[in-house]
Every structure is written in structure tokens, then in C-alpha cells.
Amino acid sequence: MAGTLQIRVAPGDNGSRPFNSCTNAWTNESIWLDPPRPDNTTAEVDQPSVIKVQVRNTGPTDLLFVKVHAYVMDPQIGLSSPAQRIAEFVSSARTVPSVTRAPNGVVFDCGPWTPTAAQLSASNGGHLCLFANAFQDQNLADPPYDGKDLTPGVDTFDICGDAHQGQRNITLLAVARGMERLSTMGFRVNPLPKGVKEAVLAVVTLKEAELAAPGLQHVLLSRRDITRDKEHRLVIDTGEGEPVPLRFSEKPLTFELETDGGHRGRPYLPLDPDNHHRHTRAKLEVGLDPKDPIGTVHAFDLVQHTRQGRHLGGIRVVTVVTAKGR
Numbered sequence: 001m002a003g004t005l006q007i008r009v010a011p012g013d014n015g016s017r018p019f020n021s022c023t024n025a026w027t028n029e030s031i032w033l034d035p036p037r038p039d040n041t042t043a044e045v046d047q048p049s050v051i052k053v054q055v056r057n058t059g060p061t062d063l064l065f066v067k068v069h070a071y072v073m074d075p076q077i078g079l080s081s082p083a084q085r086i087a088e089f090v091s092s093a094r095t096v097p098s099v100t101r102a103p104n105g106v107v108f109d110c111g112p113w114t115p116t117a118a119q120l121s122a123s124n125g126g127h128l129c130l131f132a133n134a135f136q137d138q139n140l141a142d143p144p145y146d147g148k149d150l151t152p153g154v155d156t157f158d159i160c161g162d163a164h165q166g167q168r169n170i171t172l173l174a175v176a177r178g179m180e181r182l183s184t185m186g187f188r189v190n191p192l193p194k195g196v197k198e199a200v201l202a203v204v205t206l207k208e209a210e211l212a213a214p215g216l217q218h219v220l221l222s223r224r225d226i227t228r229d230k231e232h233r234l235v236i237d238t239g240e241g242e243p244v245p246l247r248f249s250e251k252p253l254t255f256e257l258e259t260d261g262g263h264r265g266r267p268y269l270p271l272d273p274d275n276h277h278r279h280t281r282a283k284l285e286v287g288l289d290p291k292d293p294i295g296t297v298h299a300f301d302l303v304q305h306t307r308q309g310r311h312l313g314g315i316r317v318v319t320v321v322t323a324k325g326r
Contacts, residue, residue, distance in 0.1 A: 004059030176325025
């Protein structure tokens with residue numbers, strides 16, 4: 001949908017849509033949980049969090065009566081709908097000035113949300129999927145309206161084609177020294193969009209250079225035990241003296257994927273053609289190097305893409321070995 005409201009994926013995102021491949025659209029840096037529990041990707045039972053959404057206006061004039069509708073979803077990949085929400089919140093109406101006056105836009109508060117045990121039962125340790133949609137309230141603003149509120153059961157999210165929408169699907173996991181395997185991660189694989197007949201699930205490991213990316217650094221810094229030193233490096237408290245710099249592991253992780261029906265692959269799994277147009281449950285097993293010291297980081301994306309390489313959705317998982325393993 002055309003318009004000037006934008007939930008920016010990353011600083012280089014100018015709002016042009018659609019993305020050619022949708023790469024990394026699920027790591028939107030303009031959506032996060034506050035306060036960190038213990039980081040800005042995690043929710044805890046009975047502990048209130050606010051969903052923060054930063055909205056920019058790339059147009060020449062201010063936009064009045066803007067709202068953000070935020071949705072909490074079970075962990076999932078691919079084409080999603082507001083009807084799948086387990087919780088939703090609409091912000092109060094605000095004015096979003098033109099980018100010339102407010103380059104970073106306005107941060108909207110959606111919530112607070114106090115998760116129940118039932119809501120987090122399908123999560124991976126409190127890690128869920130967040131969607132957000134920015135729009136002018138048609139009951140308050142004058143036409144033409146920028147964006148629209150979505151109708152459950154009618155509309156689907158289009159984070160790759162509509163700059164009004166954004167998705168935050170990032171999991172930051174603390175790992176104890178000596179751990180050999182992460183807890184099994186479960187998630188839903190959604191039906192393919194129209195016109196797409198085949199897809200695969202694949203694990204894409206991030207390279208060490210990604211540790212310098214502002215988005216990943218922001219996620220890691222949301223933990224209280226991770227800070228910057230005098231040389232501006234990310235360091236972690238060891239509980240035993242001076243903090244140590246974060247570093248990517250020298251040994252790769254091992255992966256095994258499994259979907260409904262017992263289909264397995266490592267780390268690449270063609271989806272069963274019979275399952276392409278219905279929801280499929282999947283799980284991911286991740287093996288670790290128990291010799292990794294405190295401060296070791298692993299990061300990877302679990303991606304649904306076509307055989308031609310077009311990305312349809314994904315989840316980013318980041319692990320860091322900590323002193324307490326939590």
C-alpha cells in the first residue's frame with residue numbers, strides 16, 4: 001500500500017516496497033519489548049511489557065491521528081494473518097511529523113501486555129513473534145488516509161510489500177558453559193502465498209562481520225550483563241573479574257529440522273508439497289560446542305524461501321554463552 005508512514009526495518013531502509021527478496025524483513029529494528037526481561041526479545045509470565053514501535057513519516061507534511069496496531073503471535077514463519085494473534089494492542093493517536101523535522105519519527109507504546117502462562121506455552125522460552133501496522137485512524141483523520149487498520153480473517157500481513165507493516169521475529173538465548181544442545185525450538189510454518197508452489201526451510205548462519213551490525217548489537221546490549229568497553233567493543237560480565245569481548249564461535253553449530261510427518265533435513269529441508277497450503281508444525285534441534293567460553297556468540301536465520309531463492313519469511317536466533325546461563 002502506498003503512503004508515507006513507515007516502520008523502518010533498518011537505518012538504510014528508505015520505505016521503498018516491495019523488497020526484491022524480503023531478506024531480513026523479520027528482524028525489524030523499529031519494534032521491541034520494554035523493559036528488557038532479561039532482553040528486549042523475551043516476555044515473562046505475569047511481567048508486564050510494552051511493545052514499542054518506531055514510526056517515520058517520509059512525506060513532506062505532518063500526519064495527524066496516527067495509531068499503531070501491534071500483534072503478538074506464536075513463533076512462526078511465512079505468510080501470517082492478524083487472525084492468528086494471541087494478543088493485540090492499539091496505541092493512542094499521535095501526530096507523526098515529516099521526516100525533515102523528525103528524522104527518527106515517533107515511538108508508539110502498545111500495551112502494556114502481561115503474558116499469561118497459556119499465552120507463552122507455545123513460545124520458545126518466552127520468545128514470540130511481533131507484528132505492527134501503522135495507519136491513520138479513519139474515524140479521526142481527514143481523507144485521503146495513510147494506511148489502514150487490518151481486518152482479522154480478511155487481511156494478511158505483507159511486511160515485504162507494505163512499509164506500514166513490520167515484523168520482529170528474533171530470539172536471543174543465553175547459553176550456559178558446557179551445554180551441548182539448545183532446547184528444541186518449535187514453530188508454525190504458514191501456507192505459501194498465491195503463485196508460489198514450492199518452498200524449503202533452510203538455516204543460514206550469520207558471518208562474524210554481522211556482530212558489528214547495529215541491529216544485532218542493539219539486541220545484545222539489551223542484556224544487562226553486556227556493555228561496551230573503552231574501545232567500543234561489546235563485552236560481557238564473566239562474574240570472575242574483567243569483562244571479556246564477545247566473539248563468534250570458531251566451531252559451527254549443527255542443525256536438524258523436522259516437520260509434520262517426520263520429514264527431516266540438516267540444515268536444508270524441502271517442504272512436503274502436500275503441506276504447502278496448510279499450516280505445518282516444525283521443530284529445530286541445535287547442537288552446541290560445550291567448549292565455547294563465556295562471550296561466545298552464534299547467530300543464524302531459519303528461512304522459508306522458494307527454490308529460486310526468494311525469501312518468504314524467517315526467524316533470527318542469537319545465542320550467547322553467559323556466566324549464569326540465563
